[in-house]
Amino acid sequence: MYIYKAGVVGAGAMGAEIAQVISFSGLPVVLKDVDQARIDLGLETIRKIYQRRVDRGKMTQDELENKLALVTGATSYDAFKDVDLVVEAVPEKLDLKQQIFRDLDKAAPESAILASNTSSLLISALGGVTKRPHKVVGMHFFYPAHIMKLVEVVPGLDTAEETVGDVIGFAESLRKLPIRVNECPGFLVNRILMPYLNEAAYCVQESPVSPRQIDEALVAFGFPMGPFTLVDNLGFDVCREVVNVLQAAYGERMQPAAIWERLYERQRFGVKSGAGFYLYGDRAGQADRELEEILKSLRGSSKAPNGFSPHRVVLPMINEAIRCLEEDVCSAADVDLAVIAGLGFPQSKGGILHYADEVGLDKVLTELQAFVLRHGSRFWPSPLLKRHVAAGHLGRAAKKGFFDYTAG
Ligand SMILES: NC(=O)c1ccc[n+]([C@@H]2O[C@H](COP(=O)([O-])OP(=O)(O)OC[C@H]3O[C@@H](n4cnc5c(N)ncnc54)[C@H](O)[C@@H]3O)[C@@H](O)[C@H]2O)c1
Structure with missing residues (x-):
């Protein structure tokens, strides 16, 4: 499906940035908020992002005005009659978002995709209040969206594969890095x-x-x-x-x-x-x-010695990433892409699962077990890690871990 016109609901921190990203790709976008003052604030944010490009010589003032002209403010849904895709970016409250999805379901064409930028709510709970749950999907941008490349594309239980493909294509047209993340609390x-x-x-x-x-x-x-x-x-x-x-x-x-x-x-x-x-x-x-x-x-009166080491904070990340693999939230390659693009995990280490493979999965397991004894069960190693170790898939040195190194 080709997107000719988009809508964004909520002109706050994320909505304004998302509207800027869409207009930058050359598409017209309607930006809705509850009143004109908030829309003006959103438009001001967009102008500032473009102005910085002008100041750095990356864009002319005329180009800035042309891009800005692609963004139209709205306080009602009348302007959503001909949109192909809407990104909702209102505050993280389920009732509010469900009401917006009911309103959008009435206002936008039947064929339009309704996406949510929610960070933590279930997409299924938003799709469920519409007559088009197959067209409802998560499109989770990261702040600041005009810089951060990563977009998590999250299908709900009833989202059609075609919708997921369309949103991945749309995100790529915005010069973003979309990854598909199966629905789970917190996404990936x-x-x-x-x-x-x-x-x-x-x-x-x-x-x-x-x-x-x-x-x-x-x-x-x-x-x-x-x-x-x-x-x-x-x-x-x-x-x-x-x-x-x-x-x-x-x-x-x-x-x-x-x-x-x-x-x-x-x-x-x-x-x-x-x-x-x-x-x-x-x-x-x-x-x-x-x-x-x-x-x-x-x-308190604790005389605990300095209990910090970089691995004490990095290993819980690795363990949770492995749990995501276990639950088929996404692929190992996408986990690594996401942590580099979304969290700034050092690219030189190839991503978090490549790093685990490099350290050795048996060593990661032993360290986690030692942390359990010292700091508690939040370090409990994921069953999939234990299975890898049991199978001798110990990482790069064994030529097999979360990735295959036989070719290298
Ligand atoms: N801020 C972040 O770092 C971040 C990052 C990723 C995702 N998110 C998600 O993005 C969403 C928006 O977050 P934010 O930080 O931009 O919030 P925000 O409070 O900055 O902006 C929300 C905007 O929505 C508007 N709004 C409220 N009700 C509305 C309605 N009925 N119709 C139209 N507009 C309405 C508000 O007036 C406000 O301008 C949330 O779901 C949040 O979880 C935020």
Whole structure:
């Protein structure tokens, strides 16, 4: 199916970026929000993204105006009568999204695809309120969408294969990297990311290691930024919703570290609120008494030695990625593509499963078992990892692991 015109519902942080990406590909796009003021804010965001391209000499002012002219603001669904695809990007509330899908089902042509940018809600729960569940699909962009290449394409239970193919084609036409992710709570990237962020938080709250020391160690490992800088940039209020969904779905192994709630109570959401694991704005670089107090109360009188190592935070990611393979959420190659494009996992390591193969799956298993004894059952190794080890598929050295190395 060819997409001639698209719609975006919600002109906030994600919706405006998505509308910019669509207009950049040359397609007309209608951007809907609840009132003109919010639409204007969205249009302003889009103009700023284009303006930066003009300032860097990548686009002329005329080209900017032409691209901007492709975006039309709307406060009603009248302008959705001839759209071929809609991306919904309203706040992460099931009732609200279901209402939008009912409205879109009435407003958009019968043939139109209805996609949701939800980070954590089930696509099946959105498709289920429409008369076209075969045309409803997840199209999960990452922030900032005008830079991040990855798009998770998530079919619900009733989504047609044709719809998945059409959305993958559409994402490619936007110069994105789509991967197909079978529906599960957190999809792929957030599901792998959260155990990593969470374990880093356990490390600081349990032992005398600072967020900065951990961030530096993971930058040395090859990440573009450490977990605490990342969470401060993502916004902890946003991460918290995802963490809650993951914990509700997967239980104990996603139990959030207590420090998250302490920061949340104090409205320390990260860069946007001026404080998170670090201080920002006028207070940047100053001594952070509040964080010291929080850490002191969590560590109590514990004399635990520094319990951090890069593998303590990377192995939970690997373990969760293997669980995704086990559940057929996506292929091993797509896991590696997703962690590089979506999480900044070091490209030089070939992705998280290539890295596990490189380390040796028997060693990964032994390390996880040691972490279980030291830190608890959230490190419990996935059955598929044990099967690989039992079969002698130990990774690169054995020429077979999650990938086959016989040709190399
Ligand atoms: N922010 C992120 O980093 C991020 C990343 C990936 C996915 N997401 C997902 O994208 C979605 C949107 O998140 P966001 O951060 O852009 O939220 P946001 O709060 O910045 O923007 C949401 C917009 O939707 C508008 N809206 C609310 N009700 C509406 C309605 N009935 N009709 C039209 N517009 C309406 C709001 O006015 C607001 O402008 C969520 O599902 C979120 O989980 C967010």
